[in-house]
Amino acid sequence: MRYEPVIGLEIHAQLQTQTKAFCGCSTRFGASPNSQVCPVCLGLPGALPVLNHEAVDLALRAALALGCEVQPTSIFARKNYFYPDLPKGYQISQFERPIALGGGLRLTVDGAERWVGLTRIHMEEDAGKSLHEGFLDSERRTYLDFNRSGVPLIEIVTEPDMRTPAEGAEFFTRLRDVLVWIGVNDGNMEEGSLRCDANVSIRPAGRDAFGTKVEVKNLNSFRYLQKAIEFEIERQADVLDRGGRVLQETRLWDSSAGRTLSMRSKEEAHDYRYFPEPDLPPLVVGASRVEAVRASMPELPAARRVRFVDQYGLPDYDAGVLTQSASLAAYFERTVAACGNAKAASNWVMGELLRVLNERGEGIGEAAVSPESLGGLIQLIDRGTISSSIAKDVFARMHATGAAADAIVAAEGLAQIGDEAALRTVIDEVLAANGDAVAQYRAGKAATFGFLVGQVMKGTGGKANPKLANQLLRQALEQG
Amino acid sequence: MLLDAGAVAIRNAVAAGEVTATAVCEMALERAARLNPGLNAFNHIDADHALRQAAAVDDRRRRGEPAGPLAGVPVAVKDNLCVRGMRTTASSRILERFVPPYDATAVARLDAAGAVLIGKTNCDEFAMGSSNENSAFGAARNPWNPAHTPGGSSGGSAAVVAARCVPVSLGSDTGGSIRQPAAFCGVVGLKPTYGRVSRYGLLAFASSLDQVGPFASNVTDAALALSVLAGPDPMDATCAHEPVPDLLPTLGDGIVGLRVGVPRAFVSEGVDPDVRAAFDATLDILRDAGATLVDVELPHARYAIPVYYLVATAEASSNLARYDGVRFGHRADPSAAGTLREMYFRTRDEGFGAEVKRRIMLGTYVLSAGYYDAFYLKAQQVRTLLRRDYEEAFARVDVVAMPTTPTPPFLLGEKADDPLQMYLADIFTVSANLVGLPAISLPCGFSREQLPIGVQLTGRRFDEATLLRAGRTLETRTSWHAATPPVA
Ligand SMILES: [Zn+2]
Numbered sequence: 001m002r003y004e005p006v007i008g009l010e011i012h013a014q015l016q017t018q019t020k021a022f023c024g025c026s027t028r029f030g031a032s033p034n035s036q037v038c039p040v041c042l043g044l045p046g047a048l049p050v051l052n053h054e055a056v057d058l059a060l061r062a063a064l065a066l067g068c069e070v071q072p073t074s075i076f077a078r079k080n081y082f083y084p085d086l087p088k089g090y091q092i093s094q095f096e097r098p099i100a101l102g103g104g105l106r107l108t109v110d111g112a113e114r115w116v117g118l119t120r121i122h123m124e125e126d127a128g129k130s131l132h133e134g135f136l137d138s139e140r141r142t143y144l145d146f147n148r149s150g151v152p153l154i155e156i157v158t159e160p161d162m163r164t165p166a167e168g169a170e171f172f173t174r175l176r177d178v179l180v181w182i183g184v185n186d187g188n189m190e191e192g193s194l195r196c197d198a199n200v201s202i203r204p205a206g207r208d209a210f211g212t213k214v215e216v217k218n219l220n221s222f223r224y225l226q227k228a229i230e231f232e233i234e235r236q237a238d239v240l241d242r243g244g245r246v247l248q249e250t251r252l253w254d255s256s257a258g259r260t261l262s263m264r265s266k267e268e269a270h271d272y273r274y275f276p277e278p279d280l281p282p283l284v285v286g287a288s289r290v291e292a293v294r295a296s297m298p299e300l301p302a303a304r305r306v307r308f309v310d311q312y313g314l315p316d317y318d319a320g321v322l323t324q325s326a327s328l329a330a331y332f333e334r335t336v337a338a339c340g341n342a343k344a345a346s347n348w349v350m351g352e353l354l355r356v357l358n359e360r361g362e363g364i365g366e367a368a369v370s371p372e373s374l375g376g377l378i379q380l381i382d383r384g385t386i387s388s389s390i391a392k393d394v395f396a397r398m399h400a401t402g403a404a405a406d407a408i409v410a411a412e413g414l415a416q417i418g419d420e421a422a423l424r425t426v427i428d429e430v431l432a433a434n435g436d437a438v439a440q441y442r443a444g445k446a447a448t449f450g451f452l453v454g455q456v457m458k459g460t461g462g463k464a465n466p467k468l469a470n471q472l473l474r475q476a477l478e479q480g
Numbered sequence: 481m482l483l484d485a486g487a488v489a490i491r492n493a494v495a496a497g498e499v500t501a502t503a504v505c506e507m508a509l510e511r512a513a514r515l516n517p518g519l520n521a522f523n524h525i526d527a528d529h530a531l532r533q534a535a536a537v538d539d540r541r542r543r544g545e546p547a548g549p550l551a552g553v554p555v556a557v558k559d560n561l562c563v564r565g566m567r568t569t570a571s572s573r574i575l576e577r578f579v580p581p582y583d584a585t586a587v588a589r590l591d592a593a594g595a596v597l598i599g600k601t602n603c604d605e606f607a608m609g610s611s612n613e614n615s616a617f618g619a620a621r622n623p624w625n626p627a628h629t630p631g632g633s634s635g636g637s638a639a640v641v642a643a644r645c646v647p648v649s650l651g652s653d654t655g656g657s658i659r660q661p662a663a664f665c666g667v668v669g670l671k672p673t674y675g676r677v678s679r680y681g682l683l684a685f686a687s688s689l690d691q692v693g694p695f696a697s698n699v700t701d702a703a704l705a706l707s708v709l710a711g712p713d714p715m716d717a718t719c720a721h722e723p724v725p726d727l728l729p730t731l732g733d734g735i736v737g738l739r740v741g742v743p744r745a746f747v748s749e750g751v752d753p754d755v756r757a758a759f760d761a762t763l764d765i766l767r768d769a770g771a772t773l774v775d776v777e778l779p780h781a782r783y784a785i786p787v788y789y790l791v792a793t794a795e796a797s798s799n800l801a802r803y804d805g806v807r808f809g810h811r812a813d814p815s816a817a818g819t820l821r822e823m824y825f826r827t828r829d830e831g832f833g834a835e836v837k838r839r840i841m842l843g844t845y846v847l848s849a850g851y852y853d854a855f856y857l858k859a860q861q862v863r864t865l866l867r868r869d870y871e872e873a874f875a876r877v878d879v880v881a882m883p884t885t886p887t888p889p890f891l892l893g894e895k896a897d898d899p900l901q902m903y904l905a906d907i908f909t910v911s912a913n914l915v916g917l918p919a920i921s922l923p924c925g926f927s928r929e930q931l932p933i934g935v936q937l938t939g940r941r942f943d944e945a946t947l948l949r950a951g952r953t954l955e956t957r958t959s960w961h962a963a964t965p966p967v968a
Contacts, residue, residue, distance in 0.1 A: 039580075039582050043807070044581070044582075045570075045684075045808075046560075046562045046584060046679075046681040046683050047680070047681075048679060048717065050714065050715060050716070050717045078798050080797075080798050080847070082801065082804060084806045084820065087806075087807060088801065090798050090801060271849045273844065274847075275794060275847055275852070275856060278686075278687035278718075279684075279717065280717050280718075
């Protein structure tokens with residue numbers, strides 16, 4: 001039987017605040033265990049949460065970037081369960097009334113467009129970390145690190161709008177781009193600041209009713225996400241083909257085994273006993289606050305891509321590459337501002353610059369050549385001072401030394417020979433030394449012209465202005 | 481003796497240099513040490529801490545620094561308020577050896593005002609109870625008659641003020657836990673408006689109902705204490721930004737024209753005749769002082785007890801989840817407790833008393849899938865109706881008067897096996913918590929057995945000033961507050 005997969009994602013993204021969601025502790029990653037804790041995030045008796053409004057503004061940023069409707073009033077709720085790394089015995093989250101509803105992202109996968117809607121975005125706090133391994137007595141003990149306890153997160157829940165593993169991976173990729181672009185999340189999946197769970201079901205092709213949904217957890221890379229969904233679709237199809245029933249359950253992706261494993265069944269699912277958090281008043285977000293956040297937002301990737309096509313006349317492909325990150329796009333725009341030639345700027349940034357950076361494993365922020373310097377180089381080409389081929393050498397030297405293009409050109413005498421008298425002298429020498437070739441040309445063998453141009457370039461050490469050299473050489477041959 | 485003269489008198493004497501804070505502290509420590517074996521009102525008397533604080537007050541005076549509003553005043557706080565470096569148990573085995581690394585805001589404010597903390601007072605475990613019998617360390621006793629309960633849950637705080645060990649103490653009130661023991665011990669007990677005093681560092685029982693407040697032997701001292709405690713706190717998001725008026729200057733302004741609402745229907749049933757007589761006499765005094773009595777209806781007040789036990793237990797079941805043996809407090813012997821699950825079960829089984837377990841189970845049930853709408857949500861809806869009852873009443877009156885309790889102090893053991901009867905002891909007090917209004921209990925007479933009786937006045941949001949002014953008026957026309965129990 002042919003089946004249609006139905007996929008929805010739940011993404012947890014850490015908000016890049018200085019301090020935790022409900023206390024003043026630092027959120028810095030990698031500090032020594034339990035060095036960033038206080039009575040509040042340790043859940044000591046009598047401690048109370050106070051909302052960090054930097055976290056709210058970042059959540060609003062995400063909501064606006066994803067086109068959600070910000071809710072004027074949202075309510076924090078307690079999600080109750082026992083676990084040693086959950087210090088209060090409940091997680092402060094949002095349940096019935098989250099901070100934002102709706103919104104979504106438009107994807108292009110294999111040339112086809114798909115709209116993936118969002119159900120909601122809600123705010124919550126992270127738990128601490130259980131350390132089951134790495135200690136001499138790890139056989140007998142689990143250690144706990146509460147540095148992460150109380151770090152602010154948003155959970156972004158999609159509608160079941162994706163139909164292929166590739167769409168799932170593409171959504172997660174695009175979402176990460178947006179969150180990183182707007183400064184909400186650092187995109188670091190290894191450190192766990194961006195995590196993804198998938199809800200996967202399948203149904204016979206053409207059927208409207210959804211199949212039984214399985215939640216797959218621990219999908220912390222684009223590749224794992226795609227592989228886990230692929231595995232799960234096949235697993236469920238196999239169950240159905242053999243006449244079985246898919247069980248509603250939570251499964252864990254085991255990346256080393258390349259398969260999902262059952263974690264708990266529906267019957268074992270927690271009853272979280274959600275109720276409104278009495279320690280926090282309702283979160284009221286006024287229109288003026290929403291507008292202030294909107295005004296502080298950078299231009300979003302999709303909008304900037306369209307603008308690059310309109311404003312600079314770039315091909316859509318170039319605009320797409322240049323708007324992959326905010327810093328790359330900014331580099332490009334500063335280069336254009338310095339040289340006034342958008343297409344050349346785009347070619348240089350996408351070509352030489354990214355090639356050199358990739359070779360060195362560096363980011364755009366570490367580029368040794370400033371956009372203004374690159375603009376200066378492009379201007380030298382546009383004015384005919386240097387040729388494109390010499391410009392590549394100049395760029396390499398700029399990158400190595402940090403010097404400006406015109407300084408390198410002057411110091412190394414790389415400027416093109418644009419002086420007619422000087423070129424004529426070289427041409428006369430070439431014609432005198434290559435009598436045979438001249439005779440062949442005059443006898444009608446036009447191909448010899450290329451050879452003679454090469455000789456002129458060679459005679460000038462490659463610095464002859466090619467256009468002028470062509471013109472003067474032709475004149476000399478016609479006259480003779 | 482100076483301890484009997486109250487907080488204002490002590491503060492004035494210390495500020496004037498007529499007596500040192502250390503001398504007052506020694507008097508209080510002596511009386512506490514002498515009376516506590518009979519009263520069991522203190523869980524912990526900390527003489528070293530108290531003498532250090534008193535010495536600091538005396539040092540500041542010697543250096544000519546201004547005396548705080550409670551300079552040299554001995555105080556005691558309920559054992560569910562965190563004091564840095566001092567055992568804080570909530571009268572529970574599970575916290576028997578817990579020493580918090582920080583002060584509750586209310587405790588820090590007492591300290592900043594120059595108060596001298598003598599010790600931590602006994603209470604029902606996690607403030608759950610109305611008789612103090614749920615304390616893991618045994619019930620406190622009523623100074624007027626040790627066979628009787630001092631009330632609960634803040635029984636120890638009421639008893640130590642009644643016995644004049646300290647002129648001021650702190651309690652917490654979730655459903656009457658300040659007012660009921662105040663009534664039973666013949667002292668003034670004030671539950672401020674929800675949000676008036678920070679809850680930071682108060683071990684939570686029911687977060688939407690809990691409020692910290694003072695006990696005092698007279699209304700002026702209660703007003704002074706509230707003025708020290710009240711005001712916004714950046715550590716408590718539910719603490720109001722409402723400005724705190726100067727409460728002392730208006731205390732003597734009288735109550736001519738004050739409209740006093742009396743919910744006759746609500747207070748007509750199940751009230752002990754001695755309580756009724758004292759209540760009626762109090763209404764007469766208020767009228768004589770210039771107040772107008774107005775009948776009001778509180779049609780939903782009769783549902784307050786069930787609503788309270790749904791809301792409070794639901795919140796408690798969540799608030800008490802952190803006592804899991806993982807980070808602090810009692811943990812079951814790891815050699816006996818095998819799995820994590822067993823460690824949780826045994827820790828909480830060994831650590832919590834019967835009433836706390838009962839309420840955790842009730843609250844867990846109330847919040848469970850399938851029951852939430854029928855219980856928790858319904859209770860919140862009735863809470864809204866009750867709030868409207870009070871809004872309608874306060875459109876016509878300035879305060880609402882009721883007996884604080886339906887009976888005089890009952891015998892220890894009398895209701896210990898009947899939780900429902902015990903819960904009904906709070907019938908007149910729980911409403912103020914459910915709607916967040918301020919309420920005060922004032923001494924208003926004695927039963928035939930010479931046990932104290934209290935009257936309760938409930939006011940508008942943040943209008944503690946009117947309650948205190950009415951209370952002060954009663955004080956000038958009666959002498960109930962001046963009576964001291966035989967032990968003191
Ligand atoms: Zn913290």
